[in-house]
Amino acid sequence: MRIVDRRADPAGRGAVNRERFVRRFKDDIKRAADEEFSKRSITDVGRGGRIAIPGRGLKEPFLHHDSKTGNRDFVLPGNRDYMPGDAIRRPPGGDGQGHGDGDEPGEGEGRDSFAFVLSRDEFLSLFFDDLELPNLERTRFGEVTMERTRRAGYSRDGVPGNLSAPMTVRMSIARRIALRGALADQLAELEEERTEAVEDRRSELDEEIERLARRRESLPFLEDVDRRYRARAPMPAPATRAVMLCLMDVSGSMDERKKDLAKRFFTLLYLFLERKYGKVDIVFVRHTEHAEEVDEHTFFHDPQSGGTLVLPALELAHQIIQARYAGPDWNIYIAQASDGDCGGDDGVKSAAFVSSHLLPAVRYYAYVDIPGSTGWFQRPSDLWQCYETIANPAFARRQVHGRNDIWPVFRELFARKEATV
Amino acid sequence: MSAAASVSPWDARFVGRPARPAAKTERSWTKLLTKPALPMRGHRIERADAPIASGSEWTVPMLERFDVAIAAHASRRGLKTFPVQYEVITANQMIDLCSTVGMPMHYPHWSFGKQLVSQERTYRTGESGLAYEIVINTNPSLCYLMETNTLALQVLVMAHAGYGHNAFFRNNYLFQQFTQPDSILDYLKFARDTIVEYEQRHGWREVEKVLDCAHAIAHYGVDRYRKPGRLSARRERERQTERIKFAERHFNADYAYLYGTRKQDTTADEAPFEPQENLLYFLEKSAPKLAPWQRELVRIVRKVAQYFYPQRLTKVANEGAATFWHYTLLHDLYDAGQVDDGFMLEWLANHSDVVTQPGFDSKRYHGINPYALGFSIFRDIRRICEQPTDEDREWFPQLAGREWSSAVHFAMANFKDESLIEQYLSPKVMRDMRLFLLHDGEDDRAHYHVRVIHNEQGYIKLRQSLAAQYRPEAHTPAIVVARSSEDNDRALLLHHRVDHGRLLDTDAVDAVLRHVKELWTFDVVLEEVDGEGNRLKIHRT
Numbered sequence: 001m002r003i004v005d006r007r008a009d010p011a012g013r014g015a016v017n018r019e020r021f022v023r024r025f026k027d028d029i030k031r032a033a034d035e036e037f038s039k040r041s042i043t044d045v046g047r048g049g050r051i052a053i054p055g056r057g058l059k060e061p062f063l064h065h066d067s068k069t070g071n072r073d074f075v076l077p078g079n080r081d082y083m084p085g086d087a088i089r090r091p092p093g094g095d096g097q098g099h100g101d102g103d104e105p106g107e108g109e110g111r112d113s114f115a116f117v118l119s120r121d122e123f124l125s126l127f128f129d130d131l132e133l134p135n136l137e138r139t140r141f142g143e144v145t146m147e148r149t150r151r152a153g154y155s156r157d158g159v160p161g162n163l164s165a166p167m168t169v170r171m172s173i174a175r176r177i178a179l180r181g182a183l184a185d186q187l188a189e190l191e192e193e194r195t196e197a198v199e200d201r202r203s204e205l206d207e208e209i210e211r212l213a214r215r216r217e218s219l220p221f222l223e224d225v226d227r228r229y230r231a232r233a234p235m236p237a238p239a240t241r242a243v244m245l246c247l248m249d250v251s252g253s254m255d256e257r258k259k260d261l262a263k264r265f266f267t268l269l270y271l272f273l274e275r276k277y278g279k280v281d282i283v284f285v286r287h288t289e290h291a292e293e294v295d296e297h298t299f300f301h302d303p304q305s306g307g308t309l310v311l312p313a314l315e316l317a318h319q320i321i322q323a324r325y326a327g328p329d330w331n332i333y334i335a336q337a338s339d340g341d342c343g344g345d346d347g348v349k350s351a352a353f354v355s356s357h358l359l360p361a362v363r364y365y366a367y368v369d370i371p372g373s374t375g376w377f378q379r380p381s382d383l384w385q386c387y388e389t390i391a392n393p394a395f396a397r398r399q400v401h402g403r404n405d406i407w408p409v410f411r412e413l414f415a416r417k418e419a420t421v
Numbered sequence: 422m423s424a425a426a427s428v429s430p431w432d433a434r435f436v437g438r439p440a441r442p443a444a445k446t447e448r449s450w451t452k453l454l455t456k457p458a459l460p461m462r463g464h465r466i467e468r469a470d471a472p473i474a475s476g477s478e479w480t481v482p483m484l485e486r487f488d489v490a491i492a493a494h495a496s497r498r499g500l501k502t503f504p505v506q507y508e509v510i511t512a513n514q515m516i517d518l519c520s521t522v523g524m525p526m527h528y529p530h531w532s533f534g535k536q537l538v539s540q541e542r543t544y545r546t547g548e549s550g551l552a553y554e555i556v557i558n559t560n561p562s563l564c565y566l567m568e569t570n571t572l573a574l575q576v577l578v579m580a581h582a583g584y585g586h587n588a589f590f591r592n593n594y595l596f597q598q599f600t601q602p603d604s605i606l607d608y609l610k611f612a613r614d615t616i617v618e619y620e621q622r623h624g625w626r627e628v629e630k631v632l633d634c635a636h637a638i639a640h641y642g643v644d645r646y647r648k649p650g651r652l653s654a655r656r657e658r659e660r661q662t663e664r665i666k667f668a669e670r671h672f673n674a675d676y677a678y679l680y681g682t683r684k685q686d687t688t689a690d691e692a693p694f695e696p697q698e699n700l701l702y703f704l705e706k707s708a709p710k711l712a713p714w715q716r717e718l719v720r721i722v723r724k725v726a727q728y729f730y731p732q733r734l735t736k737v738a739n740e741g742a743a744t745f746w747h748y749t750l751l752h753d754l755y756d757a758g759q760v761d762d763g764f765m766l767e768w769l770a771n772h773s774d775v776v777t778q779p780g781f782d783s784k785r786y787h788g789i790n791p792y793a794l795g796f797s798i799f800r801d802i803r804r805i806c807e808q809p810t811d812e813d814r815e816w817f818p819q820l821a822g823r824e825w826s827s828a829v830h831f832a833m834a835n836f837k838d839e840s841l842i843e844q845y846l847s848p849k850v851m852r853d854m855r856l857f858l859l860h861d862g863e864d865d866r867a868h869y870h871v872r873v874i875h876n877e878q879g880y881i882k883l884r885q886s887l888a889a890q891y892r893p894e895a896h897t898p899a900i901v902v903a904r905s906s907e908d909n910d911r912a913l914l915l916h917h918r919v920d921h922g923r924l925l926d927t928d929a930v931d932a933v934l935r936h937v938k939e940l941w942t943f944d945v946v947l948e949e950v951d952g953e954g955n956r957l958k959i960h961r962t
Contacts, residue, residue: 021534078780
């Protein structure tokens, strides 16, 4: 007999079979993951999750009897009061289940669909069409530093609000102990001198002793020197909060496909920022001729029609930043997705506005151009051309044609930043 | 009533042995637990001063001490087992193991992955628990203990799997005949390496296609009446290289076309074709267009299926024996004062969950519980030996008054489910389980008809019917290869031997025949033939 403790063995021996399963049903799983993706909000995409794929392809066929044919005898337990010759009405639907045939082991639940849990990595790899999970290094974005005050011990001066009562009292006790001790020494000295002194010298000493004794009794409870104030010193600290502004053109020309691509891009950016900052605020700004801030569902799913003006959205974004995310402790990212339509001088004005107002405030501005899929000739869009004039390392623009482009474009956008830092 | 109908020839030597009267020993039992219904006889057990351990926490040295104690009781009871190796594993490892039918090593296949993901989900969401134990028919026997089990459960598993199942594996004739516990792990490693190699050489899609096809007919990979050759990874490897060498020697591009256009030799077909029930073997040897490596894959599936074949036939007997032995051995521990009352209460609660048989009208009813049926049968064998009633003397003259452990060992060694029930299902068990027989006939599909119940008139019929229910044909339709390539279309003809007019499920047949055709390449026809040779239904690919 031998007892072997296998608990420390590397886990995941089943991984090879799991991988084969995912590989075989990749199309089904991808479809299910896509569906799941469209149902999820951006912030949830990164988690793995339960998905269900159609069960038909999963069946492993085996020969078995058709329960509707032939004669069959079967023994059941738990007879109550049946006697030979009794007839029992066949229960609706059931055909005397449980006598063993037709039950494929392991096929228990899910006759028509097969549910299981995809891990976060599996989900993301399907989501980005088999592209690797972004494994960007944290240092790619230089750490933003801002001043933040920290506690720095106690000081002798400060505003009354920062007065530290315990510390002050402690100082007062110390002062009184010290003074009392010094006075006691002096008194003892005088007493000694008095015993040996002559008459008139003695009365002089008495006076002196009385004065010291009185002083010892009346040491003040608090003096100015006792006061201690909590001190704060400025320290450099990385900003830990981030906000991501999603700007999207929702005019008639942005169809579901383009919105889906945009959503994937936004999601990727979100996942990336989330890995870096832990908590990321998201603001959704959509625009046609005018801009408005909306919630996520409206942003992606509410169809709009009308022309396109970009500038109002940029202005609104600027207002939002000023109102809510001003100050040095916010890392601001803007991701703009559009099919590049803009009329008249809107594009020029927008580009100017981005340069003058937005870029100074943000960490990074990514513009994703999603051209229509139809034309054989890909003419650069109007907005694309206008943005060409912006020369700022914090600004980047890329074109996305299909799902496969998302990750390379994303990578490029952020890799470029690295080169300039 | 005569029991002659149910006494097999090899029991004849016990017939007529005078039955010893049962000793009525009423002993007062002051402990919390009542003694098992059957007081121990003939064994003086020395009582230990203190239990080996108590509480629910366990440590490895503790389990070692328990194993020594169980082993002592088991050898006193005459249990012959393989040496046992316990492996402590985590829940995740248990899920991994369950997905590959319990084998610590198996060739990779998506169906195992499917098992894995569904098990993982049901376990994580709390829909289902995990197996307490897995024991593998190897030598030494591998017995898995899950780390989350309490002490009492671990000891229960050790007695159940490490001694009960282990003894069954070692002694049962089917396992002796169809499995090679010494070499199975070696063989599975060979299978895994081979399949991984083929995947690299021929592409995983091709390999998977062949495996899927072979899996669809994995139940038809055994010659039931012929003892299979021994399993040896080394010999398999030698065979493989020999086959490659042969092909190399005979390869000559200049003459290849001659072989390609050679006329089929038709004289061979004139010899009467003997029906074959080992479909996988037939395809491996005779499928016209399979490449050697594809035949090799079919062979691997067949060999692995053959290893699991006895398990399908001995569910009741195997679980019954293991449950009977853990029940007996743990009571032995208690009688020897090696465990305390709390320990007993804990495992007994668990034990009674396992051997519960819900009635047919209960929501929890999922067929006859093999643990319940098997345990009742084995326990009744002991009861009949020790305290036979008049009824038992009439039904089981060979058992009444006999030394019980030898009777139990005999029952473990020489029977499968079908014959065990046929031989040993006693009227008392039928009454206890309140068995009754329903008939579902073509004449009246709206009703089930109660044929017999657990009374004098019904016992024999009930017993025969229940035994028939455990015949492999009851679950796995009997298929044979009736003929191959009689004419130019090279069709493969399969016969389903129809039993009681029960035909095959058409959808399943379609799917399976598609897979068979994949291996056979040419048309496959499946005829459903009744006892008189009438064709009832013909399926074609």
